[in-house]
Amino acid sequence: MSPRADAAAGAGGRRQRTEQSEQTRTLMLAAAERLFAEHGVQAVSNRQIGEAAGQGNNAAVAYHFGTKTDLVRAIIRRHSVRTEQIRRRLLVAHSGSGDLRDWVACVVLPITEHLTALGHPSWYARFSAQLITEPGLLEVAAEEFQDATGLLAVMDGLQRCLPDLPEDVREERIHMAHTLLVHFCAQRERDPSPAWDAVAAGLIDAMVGLFIAPVT
Structure with a gap:
């Protein structure tokens, strides 16, 4: 593969990862908003938010957003x-x-x-x-x-x-x-x-x- 093709493939991969990350953030925001509205902010854990957003990694919320x-x-x-x-x-x-x-x-x-x-x-x-x-x-x-x-x-x-x-x-x-x-x-x-x-x-x-x- 030529250097130009390598660069294009790399850019495409980064773009795909960025899109996936944004999609994950959107899902977690929606899940967190619903759970906070239903149960209260303090009663909801990051693990519950991650599960509601379809994320198996318990650290996903902290990775994408930081603190609650x-x-x-x-x-x-x-x-x-x-x-x-x-x-x-x-x-x-x-x-x-x-x-x-x-x-x-x-x-x-x-x-x-x-x-x-x-x-x-x-x-x-x-x-x-x-x-x-x-x-x-x-x-x-x-x-x-x-x-x-x-x-x-x-x-x-x-x-x-x-x-x-x-x-x-x-x-x-x-x-x-x-x-x-x-x-x-x-x-x-x-x-x-x-x-x-x-x-x-x-x-x-x-x-x-x-x-x-x-x-x-």
Whole structure:
């Protein structure tokens, strides 16, 4: 075989190994997301993830991702790219708005539209619910989203619509709204045919009501 043919064969082999590695990573991400959503992040071992992904090697997860925290980060990133794209599209439509409902929609729709695109079954909402109930995981998620410029812009727009709320009340209600969004979507994700458009409409109504409720 000529040197050129050797080089071509070597490149082809490397390409095939890279594709196989990416396929393995994708399978493990999907398996981990499902198992974390069903059982909780701390209750699931790397061995269980590897087995669910069809990997006989118990070290496969550590080889491809590192620690369990690194795996959680990878799952977050798997979804954050798409939700940020939706959020940026909504920002273009509502950037000059002073209507609270528009900004609440910018919070809700990136999640529900992404869940619609994922089809059924999906595990993203239930995985997200695990993140916000475990302080250590919530910190990991916050680190992943700290540079999400679309999300930061949405939160700025939302807060500009709430000038009459005391700062501590505003922060508390934003936390309430986020909890409602995540856990209600997690609940609806269990349905055989979740109607995400209807879920979004109901959430937007409820969250607007939460923000404009009187302070006692």
